[in-house]
Amino acid sequence: xxxxxxxxxxxxxxxLDDAGAFMATAHERAWLxxxxxxxxxxxxxxxxxLAKLESLLEPDEAIDAHPHLIxxxxxxEKQVYHxxxxxxxxxxxxxxxxxxxxxxRGDRIFSDQLGVPYKLEYSMVKREWYxxxxxxxxxxxxxxKLDKILFxxxxxxxxxxxxxxxxxxxxxxxxxxxxxxIEIIPLYNRELSRILYAFSCFEKEVAYDADRKLYTVKxxxxxxxxxxxxxxxxxxxxxxxxxEGDYVKKRMVEASTKALERYGVxxxxxxx
Amino acid sequence: xxxxxFDKEIQFLRMLVLTSGAYNRQQFAKRLGISVxxxxxxxxxxxxxxxxxxxxxxxxxxxxxxxxxxYRYDDSADPMLLFLFRAKSLKESESRRLxxxxxxxxxxxxxxxxxxDCCMADLPxxxxxxxxxxxxxxxxxxxxxxxxxxxxxxxxxxYRIRNELIHELTDEELLDLYDFVDVMANTQIPSVQGYxxxxxxxxxxxxxxxxxxxVEPFLYKYHxxxxxxxxxxxxxILNAILGRRKMKFLYFSPKSDKxxxxxxxxxxxxxxxxxxxxxxxxxxxxxDHQYGRWYVLGHGREGIRKYRMEGMTQVETGEPVAxxxxxxxxxxxxxxxxxxxxxxxxxxxTVRARFFSPGGSEPDFIKERVLLQGQWGEIVEESENSFxxxxxxxxxxxxxxxxxxxxxxxxxxxxxQLRRELIAEWKEIRAYYESV
Numbered sequence: 181x182x183x184x185x186x187x188x189x190x191x192x193x194x195x196l197d198d199a200g201a202f203m204a205t206a207h208e209r210a211w212l213x214x215x216x217x218x219x220x221x222x223x224x225x226x227x228x229x230l231a232k233l234e235s236l237l238e239p240d241e242a243i244d245a246h247p248h249l250i251x252x253x254x255x256x257e258k259q260v261y262h263x264x265x266x267x268x269x270x271x272x273x274x275x276x277x278x279x280x281x282x283x284x285r286g287d288r289i290f291s292d293q294l295g296v297p298y299k300l301e302y303s304m305v306k307r308e309w310y311x312x313x314x315x316x317x318x319x320x321x322x323x324x325k326l327d328k329i330l331f332x333x334x335x336x337x338x339x340x341x342x343x344x345x346x347x348x349x350x351x352x353x354x355x356x357x358x359x360x361x362i363e364i365i366p367l368y369n370r371e372l373s374r375i376l377y378a379f380s381c382f383e384k385e386v387a388y389d390a391d392r393k394l395y396t397v398k399x400x401x402x403x404x405x406x407x408x409x410x411x412x413x414x415x416x417x418x419x420x421x422x423x424e425g426d427y428v429k430k431r432m433v434e435a436s437t438k439a440l441e442r443y444g445v446x447x448x449x450x451x452x
Numbered sequence: 453x454x455x456x457x458f459d460k461e462i463q464f465l466r467m468l469v470l471t472s473g474a475y476n477r478q479q480f481a482k483r484l485g486i487s488v489x490x491x492x493x494x495x496x497x498x499x500x501x502x503x504x505x506x507x508x509x510x511x512x513x514x515x516x517x518x519x520x521x522x523y524r525y526d527d528s529a530d531p532m533l534l535f536l537f538r539a540k541s542l543k544e545s546e547s548r549r550l551x552x553x554x555x556x557x558x559x560x561x562x563x564x565x566x567x568x569d570c571c572m573a574d575l576p577x578x579x580x581x582x583x584x585x586x587x588x589x590x591x592x593x594x595x596x597x598x599x600x601x602x603x604x605x606x607x608x609x610x611y612r613i614r615n616e617l618i619h620e621l622t623d624e625e626l627l628d629l630y631d632f633v634d635v636m637a638n639t640q641i642p643s644v645q646g647y648x649x650x651x652x653x654x655x656x657x658x659x660x661x662x663x664x665x666x667v668e669p670f671l672y673k674y675h676x677x678x679x680x681x682x683x684x685x686x687x688x689i690l691n692a693i694l695g696r697r698k699m700k701f702l703y704f705s706p707k708s709d710k711x712x713x714x715x716x717x718x719x720x721x722x723x724x725x726x727x728x729x730x731x732x733x734x735x736x737x738x739x740d741h742q743y744g745r746w747y748v749l750g751h752g753r754e755g756i757r758k759y760r761m762e763g764m765t766q767v768e769t770g771e772p773v774a775x776x777x778x779x780x781x782x783x784x785x786x787x788x789x790x791x792x793x794x795x796x797x798x799x800x801x802t803v804r805a806r807f808f809s810p811g812g813s814e815p816d817f818i819k820e821r822v823l824l825q826g827q828w829g830e831i832v833e834e835s836e837n838s839f840x841x842x843x844x845x846x847x848x849x850x851x852x853x854x855x856x857x858x859x860x861x862x863x864x865x866x867x868x869q870l871r872r873e874l875i876a877e878w879k880e881i882r883a884y885y886e887s888v
Binding site for chain 1: 458469470471472473474475479501504505535537538539540541542544546547548550551552554555558593594597598599613614615616617618620621625627628629631632633635636638639640641642644645646648649651652653655656659662667669670671672673674675676677678683684686687688690691693694706735736737738739740741742743744745762789792793794795808815820823824825827853854856857858859860863871874875877878879880881882884885
């Protein structure tokens with residue numbers, strides 16, 4: 181299977197789009213046939229649709245990659261699909277409001293909350309689905325695990341109001357972005373590729389000072405995601421140092437101090 | 453025509469994605485081992501493709517290319533880098549003809565001579581018009597890649613386009629299919645073919661009146677989006693493994709400064725290449741979720757060999773080896789990597805670490821994470837505020853960053869050497885911030 185087949189050429193694709201034609205190659209169908217064997221397929225489709233797809237793909241061959249493809253350091257795949265995805269994605273598609281009930285930590289339940297859904301987010305780290313929505317009361321942005329949703333249904337909110345709230349959401353999200361400037365300690369420039377790979381999952385900008393052979397990475401992320409950046413920084417250890425971002429710096433001091441206390445090499449109250 | 457290689461484009465894009473604008477033209481070209489002239493040409497070509505593929509890209513706003521293909525959270529489901537796989541160059545006349553044939557078949561089934569008539573009628577006069585032989589060659593190609601198929605057994609054959617996915621499914625089913633393809637392409641590997649299918653389905657939905665934004669309700673956090681660049685070589689390598697064939701390639705260790713060198717077809721740009729010609733028998737491909745990187749593990753003269761896929765260029769497949777010998781080598785490898793956190797084949801050692809729960813009313817996210825990411829390790833002891841995790845791994849280098857990422861919630865007990873290393877590292881890290 182050559183992923184550079186001329187049939188995938190960009191001019192062909194854009195002309196076909198202009199002509200309103202759809203095509204699928206044997207490569208794509210083989211891939212689809214392979215993933216349909218995943219347990220997630222039975223949650224994604226009704227039994228009838230699944231049977232229909234399987235029969236359509238009957239003449240095609242599946243991709244036989246996995247016997248020779250090993251995945252390492254992968255999180256346990258506890259959830260790929262969620263039964264609510266189809267329903268909620270349609271509410272988003274049709275710009276509907278929602279009413280939902282959900283439980284939070286412990287057993288507290290919030291019932292019949294009015295809101296506007298805007299995205300469904302999958303965490304590659306936790307391997308779980310979340311609903312991102314705007315709660316009408318107090319205008320708060322919410323992130324609710326799909327597993328915690330007890331009940332959800334469409335609600336009557338006008339398209340205009342939904343659009344206003346979506347715009348408001350967009351602005352709020354934009355305003356919550358924060359920047360952290362990180363230096364790659366030049367001693368570890370030989371590991372540059374690895375270090376940059378570790379940062380490649382963030383929105384970032386890299387700068388290079390040729391005279392000092394110094395690389396800096398400016399990571400831009402929503403405030404609530406700082407914990408994940410911190411775990412990456414601890415992951416990279418002494419290869420990187422935070423230059424700007426007071427909260428992140430403070431947390432790095434805290435982590436190193438507390439870790440040393442754990443190891444019993446630092447008195448608990450020693451000044452930093 | 454020699455087989456078109458995308459090594460240069462792949463290396464180019466990888467560097468662009470990883471360093472996103474850190475280098476100027478000269479620095480960039482030097483690190484790729486190409487001339488500034490080649491750099492400019494490659495950039496121009498990639499820009500053209502991106503522009504044609506994603507028409508919404510505002511070229512006139514003078515956005516930098518790196519900026520344009522930069523990873524964004526709110527676009528995480530739509531991989532910008534996919535355009536690489538659209539880069540196969542094609543003569544204008546051929547791309548016109550192929551799309552015309554497919555568009556014609558989209559309406560109804562047709563024979564080769566009917567299609568020839570279509571081309572005669574619709575191709576612009578300034579392009580050389582095809583003859584029936586050319587059309588038959590095109591049809592054969594389209595049949596090979598599975599886009600069309602012969603409809604009947606008798607001559608003259610009628611061809612039909614294979615678009616049953618959209619014709620046999622209802623609108624609701626099609627939306628479910630699109631979602632499924634989106635989720636699977638984004639969470640499973642390999643994914644390039646899935647992304648291509650997703651792209652086709654998305655265009656179809658948008659043509660049907662759905663709004664682009666609304667079609668894409670999914671986000672994926674945090675994703676190593678550059679992983680799809682390496683899928684360029686993946687199937688060549690997997691096929692070599694399936695066929696038990698050796699591979700030859702020019703290898704650039706990611707630790708060296710240069711990551712690509714031109715193939716020296718033009719003496720003007722001739723440079724000393726510092727890649728190394730390697731021959732190996734590939735046995736397994738490993739994808740490392742920790743960094744989003746790919747490896748090839750093989751057998752060479754010195755025994756087990758490990759290569760980063762991103763360093764492999766000019767990959768060629770060679771002679772097959774005997775099955776028994778191949779299986780023996782593969783079994784040996786599997787035995788050696790059984791305890792590899794990633795790919796380390798060093799001596800197995802047991803790591804024992806105490807993890808501390810966050811306490812209070814918080815859910816125990818430390819334990820959740822250890823259970824989720826701790827691979828084959830086990831919790832062997834548990835108390836109210838902490839638990840002990842044990843794992844046998846080959847060497848401690850690869851697991852160390854993961855343990856360290858828990859910060860003060862993890863205390864390594866054994867081996868003592870690893871414990872000492874972590875103490876030294878925490879001291880160093882703390883010293884970085886002494887003035888804070």
